[in-house]
Amino acid sequence: MTNIFLETLQGKTTDRPPVWFMRQAGRVLPSYQALKEQYTFWQLMKDPELAAKVTLLPIDDLGVDAAILFSDILVIPYAMGMGLDFTDQGPVFEHPLKDVNDPLETLNPDPDKLNYIYRAIDKILETPGNTTPLVGFSGAPLTVMLFMIQGLGTRSNFADAEKFFFKEKHLTRKMAEAVTELTIEYALQQIKHGISAFQLFDTHAGSVPFTYYQEVFMPSVKKIADAVRATGTPFIFFPKGIGTGIKEINHDICDFLSVDWQTSLYTAREMVDKNVGLQGNLDPRILFADQETIKKELYNYIPFHNQESKWIFNLGHGLVPGIPVENVKFVVDFVKQVHW
Numbered sequence: 001m002t003n004i005f006l007e008t009l010q011g012k013t014t015d016r017p018p019v020w021f022m023r024q025a026g027r028v029l030p031s032y033q034a035l036k037e038q039y040t041f042w043q044l045m046k047d048p049e050l051a052a053k054v055t056l057l058p059i060d061d062l063g064v065d066a067a068i069l070f071s072d073i074l075v076i077p078y079a080m081g082m083g084l085d086f087t088d089q090g091p092v093f094e095h096p097l098k099d100v101n102d103p104l105e106t107l108n109p110d111p112d113k114l115n116y117i118y119r120a121i122d123k124i125l126e127t128p129g130n131t132t133p134l135v136g137f138s139g140a141p142l143t144v145m146l147f148m149i150q151g152l153g154t155r156s157n158f159a160d161a162e163k164f165f166f167k168e169k170h171l172t173r174k175m176a177e178a179v180t181e182l183t184i185e186y187a188l189q190q191i192k193h194g195i196s197a198f199q200l201f202d203t204h205a206g207s208v209p210f211t212y213y214q215e216v217f218m219p220s221v222k223k224i225a226d227a228v229r230a231t232g233t234p235f236i237f238f239p240k241g242i243g244t245g246i247k248e249i250n251h252d253i254c255d256f257l258s259v260d261w262q263t264s265l266y267t268a269r270e271m272v273d274k275n276v277g278l279q280g281n282l283d284p285r286i287l288f289a290d291q292e293t294i295k296k297e298l299y300n301y302i303p304f305h306n307q308e309s310k311w312i313f314n315l316g317h318g319l320v321p322g323i324p325v326e327n328v329k330f331v332v333d334f335v336k337q338v339h340w
């Protein structure tokens, strides 16, 4: 069965770009909100039937060309023994590593604590009639560690964790290695269970200077990328906010780079290794505007598709709660119907 998302990942030229959205499963779908009335987030993630159902909601409700596994980047610290709760204020860890004497010693990776996720993947891929490719994912070490060290993800304030990165550089590096080891095992299991592509989310990559990122975190990213790509699975990297650092992103690191909304795709195309495909990069907040405004933005992408076939339409960051679902559907319909 051919699929436009897979064809584009394989470097084939298609009539239109494939389209999917970061955070398409949670946040904006009324069908998801309805399930959230009945179940907690952990229940939705841990029950393979429910996780499969949520993963596939955007296929039916929006018509996107790829599904993304319904899970969270913080399942890795959870599987390292850090009690995790999702509260109304965001994710919370029982014992933030900033308060712990020997952070590395307290971590206790147990790969079996991720098994429920593989059962969800099996369920998704066994769903009758479903042929949409599944994107697996994990958080990159920097972003995951900000949450682990800070303990609280509220309002993206990671001041203590950022201080830790600079004060404890050596320990930061060692911790990144520990997170990387489990992440690789996790990625390989997702692949074994049948995902079609793997995306590494580094939402907070821009919180340190790019030189620091290159030195301390890029070796880990590269290890994860190598392990994933050795299986023949396409690897998409989303290092949000790295600015001109994108000129250092080459085909050694990833197959596709997911570009944030700061950098136009045209600029990204000039700066990034030509062998790397691009994904992105509509600012999700544009979807709060009226459909005429959204349409004008979308027309700007047409010349880009004409110059670049290795491009997947997506957002510059995940969908934001409160975006009208009709506007999200409007984008999918535009991408599928306009004359590119």
Ligand code: CP3
Pocket (backbone or CB within 6 Å): 022, 023, 024, 025, 026, 027, 036, 041, 068, 069, 070, 071, 072, 073, 074, 086, 089, 090, 091, 137, 143, 153, 201, 203, 318
């Ligand atoms: O489309 C999807 O939603 C797919 C699954 C997915 C979730 N989180 C589900 C989720 C993915 C790919 C993520 C990634 C994730 N999680 C990131 C990186 C991408 C990004 O959005 O920046 C980060 C930083 C997290 C950490 C996290 N998880 C935060 C900060 C929060 C609270 C705020 C929020 O809603 O994002 C979560 C909880 C979370 N993860 C929810 C969902 C659907 C909300 C839980 C709920 O509905 O109560």
